[in-house]
Amino acid sequence: MDLKAVRAFVAIADSGQFQRAAVDLALTQQAVSKRIAALEKDLGVRLLVRTPRGAELTIDGQALLPHARVLLQAEERASAAVRPGSRALRVDVVGRRAATGGLVQEFHRAHPETALDIVTLFDVETAVAAVRDGAVDATFRAVTMPGHRLPDGIAALPVLDEPMHLCVGPDHPFARAPWVTPAQLAGHRIWMPGNVPGTEWHAYYEALAAEFGPVIDTIGPNFGLEALLDTIAGSPTVATFLSDRTPHVWPVGHDLRLVPLRDPAPVYPHSLLWRTGNPHPGLTALREHLTATRPRPPEGELWRPSWAERPGPEV
Structure with missing residues (x-):
């Protein structure tokens, strides 16, 4: 079903006029009429009748209207799920049953108002590329390994010596x-x-x-x-x-x-990685939470690989 035609149908149902719907949709009245005609042909029923007062829904139009609204709401939710600036904070935790998954669960309990989208990317190269490209807002990784350096524009914050x-x-x-x-x-x-x-x-x-x-x-x-x-x-x-x-x-x-x-x-050195300049408000809240609640490392001498140098607060 053509969602543009569905949107035109809902606009006419709400305004009661083809002309007013055309103005609301920034279309010509002819374009709106063509969309309605295509939708009626696709469904095989009349949805609207023109009257001296404008346009009225037929019985089939009345039956379709609530479903048409649901379709448009679903389209908006689908767009919001991936639209930068409006989607949920997308965080890679390597594995949902890893310690970093537990860190994000603790963040969610402290900030239930922040919508989260949890993903599990496998290797560090894929995760860092996703952060750099904006597909993921943050990832938990051991930030250095033999032969690997963080690219420019990627910041790191130590969050857990596990x-x-x-x-x-x-x-x-x-x-x-x-x-x-x-x-x-x-x-x-x-x-x-x-x-x-x-x-x-x-x-x-x-x-x-x-x-x-x-x-x-x-x-x-x-x-x-x-x-x-x-x-x-x-x-x-x-x-x-x-x-x-x-x-x-x-x-x-x-x-x-x-x-x-x-x-x-x-201890396994976990750090949070993100792209500098990422404006997502949930990202700031996540960093502040992890900084404020960072668990204390075990007492005594610790061991990390020689390549796992700890970054500063931000690198």
Whole structure:
């Protein structure tokens, strides 16, 4: 159905005259008449009749009018969803069940008036390009990785040093340890089937393995976090890295343990990236919220890869 013709029909129904509708739509009266004629031909019914007082709806026109209004409202909502300056704040969180997804949930609870559109772009190149082009307002990323620099016009704000924990089943040698040092992980198998080469998190764990000696195993299909935890729970040798900030539900009966890592404590450096000059008001609110509520990092010595230099408040 031609929405231009539908708009002309609604304008005539509201004004009661072809001439007044033409003025409201900035069209000629002939153009309005042609649109109505095309709509009536498409539907196979008469919608309007001309009278000395203007135009009146037929019974079919009366039946169509409420649906025509819904069509125009749907068109406006669809346009607003993608129109710069009027659409919801669009934020990339890598994964909805990642710690950064939790940060955005906390922002939403504090600012329910800010409409949000959450997307999950996979790699840093795609995410930064989307921010640069305006398709996404902000993304959470580890801002530097080997061979990667932020392009001009992209700003970064550190928002979370996410502590890594060792996740083990009840029969693992470290299951009853109050904490473990990264050096104690040397030679231990850390299974991470979602650790895909070319991503910033793969670069992070490769650097951790090179520094402390755990064996990062990425072999096997990635069936998701639940399947990973099922395997960890039943293995006396396999472990993985998780954070206590990762929003997930522990499987019942698995008796999984999150063992803190200390001396030093490995932290994953999340930053918020956005394009300088982006005028979306929700973006300012998001930055201010993340700055005011930034979690304190763990006490003691921290570890990050040598390439993960922390930016200043804005870079």
